[in-house]
Amino acid sequence: MKKPSPFANTLRRAAVPATGLTLMAFFGAYAILGPNGMFAYGDYRRKLAAHERDYTALDQKRTVLRNRVALLNPDHANPDMVDEMVRKELNVTHPDEVIVPLK
Structure with a gap:
C-alpha cells in the first residue's frame, strides 16, 4: 500500500x-x-421617512374628508356644503352666476 x-x-x-x-x-x-444587510439599513431608513411623509399627507386628507362627511350628515347637514355638492355633481347653475374653477 x-x-x-x-x-x-x-x-x-x-x-x-x-x-x-x-x-x-x-x-x-x-x-x-x-x-437585508447593514448597508441596506440606510436605504430602509430613507424609505421609512418617505412612507411617513406619505402617511402624514394621507392622514391630513383623511381629516379633511372626515370633516366633509360630518358636514354632510343627514341628521344635521350644512346647507352650504349640500348646495356646493349638488351644484358640482349635477352641474346646475343659475343663468346669472359666474363659475370660477379653483383647480
Missing part, C-alpha cells in the same frame, strides 16, 4: 477548516452587503 504524500495529507487536514472559513466569510459578507 502506498503512503500518502505529506502534501496530500496537509490538504486533507486543511479542507474542513477551509470550508468552514469560506462559509463563514460568505455569510459574513452577505450579512453586510446583502439585500
